[in-house]
Each structure stands twice: as structure tokens, then as C-alpha cells.
Amino acid sequence: MIPAPFDYHAPATLPEAVALLAKHGGSAKVLSGGQSLLPLLKLRLGQVEHLVDIGKIPGLEYVREDGGFLKIGGRTREAALEHSDLVQKKYPLLADTTAVIADPLVRNLATVGGNLAHGDPANDHPAAMLAYRAEIVATGPKGARTIPIDQFFTGLFQTALQPDEILTEIRIPVPPARSGGAYLKLERKVGDYATAASAAQVTLGAGGAIEKAGIGLTDAGPTPLRASAAEDFLRGKKGDAATLAEAAKLAGEAASPSADRRGAVAYKKEMARVLTARALAKAVARAQGA
Numbered sequence: 001m002i003p004a005p006f007d008y009h010a011p012a013t014l015p016e017a018v019a020l021l022a023k024h025g026g027s028a029k030v031l032s033g034g035q036s037l038l039p040l041l042k043l044r045l046g047q048v049e050h051l052v053d054i055g056k057i058p059g060l061e062y063v064r065e066d067g068g069f070l071k072i073g074g075r076t077r078e079a080a081l082e083h084s085d086l087v088q089k090k091y092p093l094l095a096d097t098t099a100v101i102a103d104p105l106v107r108n109l110a111t112v113g114g115n116l117a118h119g120d121p122a123n124d125h126p127a128a129m130l131a132y133r134a135e136i137v138a139t140g141p142k143g144a145r146t147i148p149i150d151q152f153f154t155g156l157f158q159t160a161l162q163p164d165e166i167l168t169e170i171r172i173p174v175p176p177a178r179s180g181g182a183y184l185k186l187e188r189k190v191g192d193y194a195t196a197a198s199a200a201q202v203t204l205g206a207g208g209a210i211e212k213a214g215i216g217l218t219d220a221g222p223t224p225l226r227a228s229a230a231e232d233f234l235r236g237k238k239g240d241a242a243t244l245a246e247a248a249k250l251a252g253e254a255a256s257p258s259a260d261r262r263g264a265v266a267y268k269k270e271m272a273r274v275l276t277a278r279a280l281a282k283a284v285a286r287a288q289g290a
């Protein structure tokens with residue numbers, strides 16, 4: 001339970017932090033809330049020579065709308081989303097997601113940026129960000145670049161972030177009128193990772209048909225998964241029970257989970273289907289103002 005020795009750095013500015021990462025290359029890691037990284041180091045499942053703590057850098061914790069996006073600072077803690085009126089009122093999918101991550105103790109420390117940068121397909125934010133079609137801002141020695149969420153998760157615990165880049169912002173497009181979303185998660189007990197979970201975000205047209213649909217699945221493969229066939233199927237259709245059921249079936253078929261102590265493959269695929277049907281129904285109801 002004691003990590004291997006490492007050098008601890010606590011830079012006061014972003015350029016300093018980026019310079020430290022660039023200097024130490026692959027032997028350095030960003031430390032944010034520490035809720036995934038520290039257990040990993042303590043269990044000696046990983047080892048680093050340098051930890052670059054970004055907790056003392058000002059200006060990385062915020063949640064605000066600006067320029068057509070909800071902008072979330074990379075070091076924003078889950079608790080901040082829970083306490084944000086804007087998130088609770090206008091971003092129900094994000095509010096649902098935050099509420100089921102771990103427990104209040106973890107949520108007081110864990111950050112949204114860390115949840116995404118960890119690249120764990122069992123983490124909850126990735127699916128929600130896929131459904132929202134979010135963008136990730138990464139800051140490195142050459143400045144900031146924007147990565148569409150579909151290009152961000154590159155493999156199991158792998159992301160498009162370079163070793164000398166820091167995830168500094170998450171951008172969610174402000175949903176148009178008649179939009180709604182929901183996140184539903186099956187967990188063995190409160191605070192557990194998902195056995196299966198589904199994120200749904202829809203926008204309805206003036207006539208009530210689904211104009212845009214986003215569906216992300218948690219723990220459904222080596223990377224967080226977009227259920228593209230289900231999204232395509234929904235476009236232009238009314239969100240009635242039969243349509244949502246068919247879309248959910250497509251999502252369940254797309255899921256490719258691994259068997260583990262949380263369940264067998266067939267069970268997890270079935271749960272992905274069931275949760276997608278329910279998340280879509282809730283998202284449509286919310287978009288209708290229910």
C-alpha cells in the first residue's frame with residue numbers, strides 16, 4: 001500500500017507544469033484529484049518517477065457558458081458540478097452522471113479532467129461526453145489544441161493526450177431548445193463502478209421528431225463506446241416506445257463488454273440495452289419539458 005518513490009512537483013503556473021512534463025517525458029504524470037492515480041501507485045499497478053501536481057495552479061476550476069459551450073476547467077471537481085445551478089438546470093445528463101460517480105468523499109477530490117484523462121472505459125464521464133459530442137482542450141509546449149471527443153479515447157486507459165499535455169478544458173456544446181438528456185447506471189452497490197451504464201442526449205425538432213441523438217455506453221468495450229447505429233436510427237423519428245426500443249436493441253448489440261465479477265458478457269449487453277431504452281425515454285421526456 002506504499003507507492004514506489006517519486007519526486008513530487010507542485011508548479012504554480014500552467015507553463016511551469018507543462019515544462020516539467022516536457023522535461024521528464026514519459027516518466028512524469030499529472031496528479032489532479034488523485035482518486036484513480038494514487039490507488040494505482042499504492043497498489044503498485046503503476047510507477048512514476050515524477051508527479052506533477054496541478055492542484056496549486058489557479059484558474060483551472062470553473063463551470064460557465066461561453067461562446068456556445070459549457071466550459072468546464074480541467075481541474076473542476078465533481079462536487080462543483082453537483083453544486084452548479086447551471087449544470088443542474090440545463091445539463092441534466094451531466095448532473096445525472098456526476099451524482100453516480102463514487103461517493104461524496106471521492107467527488108470532493110476527483111476532477112472531471114482526471115476522469116476523462118484516465119481513459120478508463122468503466123468511468124462515467126466518457127459516455128456522457130460522447131453523447132454530448134464534447135471537445136477536449138489539451139495544453140502543451142506548443143499551446144492549446146482541441147480534440148473532438150470521438151478522437152480522444154484511443155485504447156484501454158489510453159487517450160490522445162501527449163505525455164507533455166495537460167487537459168485544461170472540456171467543452172460541451174450548449175444544447176438547443178427542446179433538448180434533454182439522462183444517464184442511467186447499474187451498479188452493485190452505491191459508489192461502485194458501472195456494471196453497465198448509458199448516456200443519452202436528444203434534441204427534438206419543432207414537429208417533435210428527434211433531430212439529434214447522442215448515445216454513449218460505459219463499460220461496453222476497451223474504450224468508451226458511441227452507439228452510432230442507434231443514433232442514426234433515431235434521427236428523424238418520433239421518440240415513441242417502439243422506436244426507442246429498437247434503438248436500444250442496436251445499442252445493446254454494439255456493446256462489447258468483458259466478463260468480470262460484475263457480470264457475464266450477455267448480462268452486460270442486455271443491461272446496456274435496458275438502460276439505453278430507459279435513458280432515451282427519460283431524455284425525450286426531459287426534451288419535451290416533462
Ligand SMILES: Cc1cc2nc3c(=O)[nH]c(=O)nc-3n(C[C@H](O)[C@H](O)[C@H](O)COP(=O)(O)OP(=O)(O)OC[C@H]3O[C@@H](n4cnc5c(N)ncnc54)[C@H](O)[C@@H]3O)c2cc1C
Pocket residue numbers: 029030031032033034035036037038039054074075100101102103106109110111112113114115117118122123124125161165166167168191192193194
Ligand atoms: C472509491 C472510488 C470509487 C470510484 N468510483 C467511480 C465511479 O463510480 N465512476 C467513475 O467514473 N470513477 C470512479 N472512480 C474513479 C475516479 O473518481 C475517477 O477516475 C477520477 O475522477 C479521476 O480524477 P482525478 O482528478 O482524481 O484524477 P487522478 O487520479 O489525479 O488522475 C487520473 C489519471 O489522469 C491523469 N490526469 C488527471 N488530470 C489530468 C489532466 N488535467 N491532464 C492530463 N492528465 C490528467 C493522471 O496523470 C492519471 O493518469 C472511483 C475512485 C475511487 C477511489
